[in-house]
Amino acid sequence: MEIRRFLITITIILIAGLILGIWFFPINQDFRVENPFWNGIDDMSTKYHMQPLDSLADLPLSPDSATCITIPYLSYTPAELEQLNHFISSGGRLILADDYGHGNQVLEYLGLGVRFTGQTLLDPLVNYKNKYFPRIVNFQPDPLTSNTDNLVFNHGTSLTGVNAADTIALSSTFSFLDNNDNGIHEDNEPVGPLPVISRHNLGSGQVILVADPSLFINGMDKVEDNAEFMQNISATTNVLYVDQSHLKISELQRSKRWLRQVRGLFINPAGTVALVAVAIAAVSIPIWRKKKESNDSA
């Protein structure tokens, strides 16, 4: 009897502890606005009043002067691509920040010739700490690069098929695309200056391509002029949305969602009534048992 009680107690404590841990442990997933750690975008989200979107269906129908940042780490459905297309053609500005994701799927749907190369951009000389942090020093005059002398990428990539007129920022002459991932420049590997940020007019809206979404994370915010770039994005828009629906979902987030769903069940009328009924039943069981014992003894 004692052991049974011990096991039940320990199990309940562990499960409760796990639930509380999952509930209160902050999300540490990349690019999440809820993530306060170095790889989240909590700082910028707070600073620039970013509105996170759990679905592209939540984009405004009349997005005049609105900006949506999307980081395409999950592929888009045809409906989502159409929602993006409608957002842009209605006057919205889409910032597509990608390195190794599904950005080209969006570009293909929008009918743009430019592409993300998907290869790591390295700069052995003009960098921040090491070649995986290429420093971007060549800018064309543009409101987005106003007061910006250099940006620092973090394991970023580059763009290809960009017209010179559409290019906003280029990597240094010494940068190159590490096609074979050996960290060394080979003769057949493209060398800088390579376009890394570009602007494309589409309908009455615009598409801004940024070849490294890590530019926006908390850890990179204070590096060189990265914050200035974000400030310029914010200053040139009325509302800033950030799409969270195309980021990979971690186990922690999945667990949090599951707990939220359970909580959602209980805050519904039926759920609340069921919870109260269960509570009443739990309380009544000892009384019912007692009565039964009395009757038995009588």
Added chain:
Amino acid sequence: MKRLVIILSILAVLAIVLPGLPALAQHTHLPHEKPDTAVRVLDKVGLLLSYVHINNLASKSQFQSARDALTEMSNANIPASIRHIIDQYNSLYQKLFTTLDNLESLLNEASVLLSRSQINEARQRLDNAGSNIRNANSLLKDTKAATDSLSGQLGFLDTSATNQLTQSYHRLVDSIKRLKDVIDKLTGLRESLTERYTQMTKLTPTELSMDASPLTAFVGENITVSGRLSDNSTPLTQKAILLSLEYKTMKNVNKINIPVTATANTTTATGFDGLYVANITVPYQYVDNMTLTAIYEPSGTDIKNYLSSKSQPLTVNTLFYHTYLKVNMPQGLYREQPFTLSGEIISGYDNISRNVSVYLDDNLLAEKTVSCLFNFEIIPSENATPRKSELTVAVAPDGRYSGASQSHNIAILVTPGHIETRIPSIVLLPGSIKISGRVYNEFGPIAEAPVSLKLKNSQTTVTTAPDGSFHGFIKLNILPTKAPSSNNQLDVSKSVTEPFFDLSPIGIHEIAVTTEQPESWGTAVGEKSRILTINPLSTGLIMAVLIALGLVIYRRKQTRMSRQKVVSPVEVAEPSAITPLHSPVSKLKLTAIKSRVLSAYQSGLSIIEKITGIVMAPHITLREFLKMTQLPSPGVTECFAELTAITESTLYSAREPPQDTVTRAEKLATTIKEELYSGNP
């Protein structure tokens, strides 16, 4: 066995818990690393290959690109310990590429001049080219030496150097050798041009004279130019003469004005006597003077016979009316907020009408024709980007009147809006929250601004009154409902929301009051407040459950206590102590038979306590009390021991004692009483 069960149970619990652990220890492999902990590394291979890349550019005669790349190296992540060496090395390369660039330019110019039969100018370029070749060879030798020195400093050929590093160094040495090939190629070109020059010195020289009148003229006026072309005093007929009017002006390149030399050319031809006459118009270029030159360049078969010639240049003084502009420039502009730009145009003594334009960066803001003083009421576009911009006021040139412009860097500002809200902190459901407040900016209250009031999924939009105030309601339901959740009694409002309800007994909710218009505010402004909601329905339910739970716990506790009291003869010390014993017993529903046994024990106990003076304490059990007491006779002791055993059995047995046991207990109590009072067994 117990241990085994515990171990198995722990394993079972771990089996439940372990699948959830990855939830806390995520494995995401997104391609970025923490910048704070990234290691600072000098990529020696990359450094060498960068120089190879620069040398390759130079080898392809892309000297300017090579120099730009070297300039870009000022941004390189080079440790301070070798920064000086690298800077020196770069400086050497800069000099070499500049020399090679100049050399190539000189040879190109010499080639063009020779093709125009201008051999004297070509000779000068070829001489300069010779000097540059000597410099280039010297610099290349220094570069090789510096490369060796750099290798020694950074250990490119040390035994510890990696294979990649050594290979990169050899690639750099090879690229330097290709630079030598470039110098050799340019040296060969110079030699061939020099040979061509030598052959052209055998051609017949020509002589060109020129005169012009007047030499002072207003822009737009004509000048008559005349002269003679001859070959050693023999006139040359039907030859094309180029009359070039050269002047210095400013050209805007990437928003920077740089001085450039421009020309206005007119072509004429010599007559039968070798004379030429032409009228040229002074262009509408508002410069102080221009240089007029007549040029003869042989063409066709003449190339093989004659050398080119130039006349002595003449200076033509140009006249025009200067225009001056005075503008009162603002320090900053607010988007969509009107501002007045005033100024004055001074054009000598005439107040002629002039066309004035106002630009913000390259965008035309306003344009009109004014005579002297002007005022512009301008509203910057809603699309104006908030940043540093250039406001330019320009007066277009008009005939003899020059143009004028004035530019000023100004800040495009957004008018930051502010919201003040008044929201109650506690709300009882069902009910309505009255939300009121004020929207304003530094220019005063903002009228007709849409204000969004949002509570979870319930949202209401109200519009501000002329004084900037707004009032709105959000209805809070106790249960889900399809009824409209909000209305606004004072202003125009619309609701596109789900009705708010909250079944939590006590909830904390955030109300967001935001406004996104007008666009001149830059970003949306808003304020968030928290309210406490109390739902009486669910609170009642929870309270009922808690009360029920409390009652059960209370009753169980009371039962446990009464059991303890039954076995606790604390009140036995008093004659009336039977009553307390009876009280819990009655709660336990003791039957009459059991009560009789207890009464018998109580009766015997009271006499023993009086005789012995030992009172039964609350914590003493019946059996302990028996051991504590020393009765005067063994018979009484024996009787009390039996009575104690019967009482214990009665108290703790689920079954009732038989009738003869009860009778025996009462008899034992009577015996104890009699013997202790009488003193006889």
